[in-house]
Amino acid sequence: MVVHLPNHSCLQRFTTTINCLSPQISYLASFNNTNYLCSSIRSPTTTTTVSVSSFPPLLAQKRSELGLRERKLEKESQMTITPEVRIADRKLVVKGRTILTNVPDNVIATAGSNTGPVQGVFLGAVFDEPNSRHVVSLGNLRDVRFLACFRFKLWWMAQKMGDQGRDIPLETQFLLVETKDGSHIESDGGDETNQMVYTVFLPLIEGPFRSCLQGNARDELELCLESGDAETTSSSFNHSVYISSGTDPFVTITDAIRAVKSHLKTFRQRHEKKLPNIVDFFGWCTWDAFYQEVTEEGVEAGLESLAAGGAPPKFVIIDDGWQSVESDPKPDSQNPLLRLTGIKENKKFQNKEDPTAGIKNIVKIAKEKYGLKYVYVWHAIIGYWGGVRAGDEMEEYGPSIKYMDVSNGVVSNEPGWRTDALALQGLGLVNPKNVYKFYNELHSYLASAGVDGVKVDVQCILETLGAGLGGRVELTRKYHQALDQSVARNFPDNGCIACMSHNTDALYCSKQTAVARASDDFYPRDPVSHTIHIAAVAYNSVFLGEFMLPDWDMFHSLHPAAEYHASARAISGGPVYVSDAPGKHNFDLLKKLVLPDGSILRARLPGRPTKDCLFSDPARDGVSLLKIWNMNKYTGVLGVYNCQGAAWNSIERKNTFHQTRSEAITGSVRGRDVHLIADAAVGPDWKGNCAMYGHQGGDLITLPYNAAVPVSLKVLEHEIFTVTPIKVLAPGFAFAPLGLIDMFNGGGAIEGLEYEVKGGAQLCELEDGYRGEGNGLAGVKIENVSAELVAVVRMEVKGRGRFGAYSSAKPRRCTVGSAVVGFEYDLVSGLVTLNLERMPEEDRKFHIVEIEL
Helix, strand or coil, X not given: CCCCCCCHHHCCCXXXXXXXXXXXXXXXXXXCCEEEEEECCCCCCEEEEEEECCCCCCHHHHHHHHHHHHHHHHHHHHCCCCXXXXXXXXXXXXXXXXXXXXXXXXXXXXXXXXXXXXCEEEEEEEEEEEXXXXXXEEEEEEEEEEEEEEECCCCCEEEEEEEEHHHCCCCXXXXXXXXXXXXXXXXXXXXXXXXCCEEEEEECEECCEEEEEEECCCCEEEEEEECCCCCCCEEEEEEEEEEEEECCHHHHHHHHHHHHHHHHCCCCCHHHCCCCHHHHEEEEECHHHHHHHCCHHHHHHHXXXXXXXXXXXXXXXXXXXXXXXXXXXXXXXXXXXXXXXXXXXXXXXXXXCCHHHCCHHHHHHHHHHCCCCEEEEEEECCECCCEECCCHHHHHHCCEEECCCCCHHHHHHCHHHHCCHHHHHCEEECCHHHHHHHHHHHHHHHXXXXXXXXXEECHHHHHHCCCCCCCHHHHHHHHHHHHHHHHHHHCCXXXXXXXXXXXXXXXXXXXXXXXXXXXXXXXXXXXXXXXXXXXXXHHHHHHHCCCCEEECCCECCCCCCHHHHHHHHHHCCCCEEECCCCCCCCHHHHCCCECCCCEECCCCCXXXXXXXXXXXXXXXXXXXXXXXXXXXXXXXXXXXXXXXXXEEECCCCEEEECCCCCXXXXXXXXXHHCCCHHHHCCCCCCCCCEEEEECCCCCEEEECCCCCEEEEECCCCEEEEEEEECEXXXXXXXXXXXXXXXXXXXXXXXXXXXXXXXXXXXXXXXXXXXXXXXXXXXXXXXXXXXXXXXXXXXXEECCCEEEEEEECEECCEEEECCEEECCEECCCCCEEEEEECCCCCCCCCCEEEEEXX
């Protein structure tokens, strides 16, 4: 349903190359008894040239007609459906709240749905002249709180918070706005008038143009549209930004991405993709151990070192350093770029006794000698950092030197591109017509050697190379389609990790890749980076996690910030792997992450900031802690981090330290900080009470609905809480499993949970010996001294170690399998602990643990 249509697109003669998945051409308007044909561009496959006839009226007249038409359509729509997101009286109104004011007349709105209540709206704009780059104001943004995910580097996003338009950075790709009316605490009756309203802005791909948002000194929210090719131009846009709203921020974001997916039809969401199996195992990456000096001998040394200490990796990523690369024959620089000269490995990975074995030799050693399940290798999306070198065996792919055209927003945020070697020396770009052949021959060679997947790096470089090739969106689409096809053909486990890939050109055409690096690198030698890293991965996951499973990157287990990083990886929901040099490990720390069989206790979702942290700035404001939540089957997990003291500096355009208080910052946690904690409750009668176990202090507390407990942390300190809904079995008898409490995400060990109430529960209502609070938060712990069982709790638990649970009454007996086992019970906290001394038998995945009450 078109809510607002300009005739501007019919007033300028322009010819532009566009891409249409299915040429959905619709008649949108009729002015002066003349029908004008406009294209509704969805997503690209074929190249079409569209020419629109020109008519003479002035832009001022057009805008006047637009205003009249908008008011007419608005009046008509109010007679039927009142949109939740709409433009009225030059205001963007969301659920009755004004978000933007002074919306220009050349900004146009199209409803996001043709049927049912209108939940969202697309915004576009019309311009006087066709061009390859446009900037237009969408209106003034003031008196709100927002979270922006923007690219501070070509490759990577970071977070920025603010309350007015001027605070929005260049290259903003995701914007979440919170109105100040309402309360963070959800109303029990579901009354939206007492709730916060969250509005999500998603700048999109429209035809060959990619959009982003930015602010200016007048507090205007601006839309920037770019094709990346001077010959690819347009003057009319209908679907460049999608805006949607709701009262649950996480649901609102997911629903908005789903609506965009339905519109574009060019990508899939995370839950629709197959996750590679590496995400459930511990791994090792060679990068920070060796950088580009990695050798076959070094890889084996790293695997042997980790396995000997009881933390056996089950996958390895052989990072940059294995490929055959050289500089140009007559380089123009003293530090020439290296380019790929062949698809096979270099001499470091050619066994002296059998050079023909190539990389297959180390793959065989890894799998047969050290029990690895998966081997991945690295390559750039253009082959290598400098692309591929023309001549020799690479000539068949038709490479040519292309020079980068970096967008204004990226250069402003990252001025170093003006002198970067990649920009100055040119890149060897495989002809897009041959890129599938290139990927397939590279990947089929690797697959024949036993390699299971690839880490594909340097992905955002494609946006800078679209000149003369249809623009940045078109080039990115062709390369990613070829990559997807090759990965699907050669790596059946969907073995691909995207890296340096945080542009929407790639995200909105991603159908295959299911794992993506979530932020800039772990930098072991850069003290300023560690708090920044944790904040960035958490906030980037709010947006990135809708498309792929965020990978929070490798880390060093033997490092001053090791536990800070390790705990975050444990609750990230993504893969867990280190980049330790051989012999440099902290195995006590690794055992909090890795089970003896090399598996991990992975949370079920991407880790994200809690609802009350979304618009706080835990890196800059000096007062906020960062809280990150995630879910297991029967528990939640909540990480709390002090990330203050360092952030990206918008003046210096780099990460810097800034002054912060040296003493601890105090915040609070509650059970409902785990956003979906109700999903972990067994049965419909949960009252909202939770058991919370603090990993650092080993303290167990019980919290009623909405009650909070203070947490104080200094910079680079953290705490992890396992959060479990309390099940009331009978008056005075309540239970909540915690899992393997010596591991960071111990609740992930619980794979099955069943409560069976016995006949003794009826006695509890009659005898004084069982007195306790009916909500499960008994002030005095009790013991069942009768002959009748009150309840039996049966659990399926994987792994080995100290198992813990909350029980308001001392258990009568605990069993593991058929064996009765000893246990300890703390009368003050209600903590029950028992030891699972070994891994489950080989033919079983779990221990069967029963606790009788």
